Amino acid sequence: MWPVGRRKKKLIVALHFQLSDQTGWECATCRKSGLEIKRRCGWTPDALESEPHVVWARDGHAIAVCPKSYITSQSVAWVEEYLVRRRLEHKGIDGLGARKVEAFLILENELNKFEGSGGQSERPMQASDRHTR
């Protein structure tokens, strides 16, 4: 099992965020529109004091802060490495650290679920997304 649940969630959010359309999440547009409080930007201290609510949701995963400030570099690096290995059909785990192997297993499981559901991350915006986009 992944030892820290929050890290696992960050990894899964990073995967779905990478696979989704990110154009609505550019800081320049967001801040000019004054959306950083509403979207609970992790880099805006006042925003995190606001009432928690779902800001971003995809494929059964939801977070109450802006995904851009939520996702870590480590998660993105693992997602990128995993996607390339998958594309190249690298299946071995020789030379990989335990945490990386665990991360790849989580991503594998998540992508299998995602593909099984027909790739809903690419779906058009739903009515339920409207308050966050």
Added chain:
Amino acid sequence: MEYTSYEVVESKAAQGVAYTVAKMSFGRRVELTRRIRELASRREFLEAGETPEDKMNAALLASEIDRTYVAWGLKEVSGLELDGLPATPETLASNGPEDLFREALAVVKDRCGLLDAERKN
């Protein structure tokens, strides 16, 4: 086939100075993502702000990103002494002439495949 994972680039700004720069590889690209992404995202956020404080912090982060690029991609500096000691990538960044640091940075970014406009950011 024999492959060398680095290359030596002669300085145009200072005769006799050369930079040993790592070539891009998949593993190194992932490593660069790991080092840069959070800084770059945060800088994007600050650049979008309108206060002088945001602008100043964005500029600071941009410098930090440049330093990270050099630390990541520059393996060695030859032909340059700083305060009587051979220069290293770390001392080039901390105490070296800024034009040489900028030149080394440009070489590293070039090897990353960054376009001119991206390099300026």
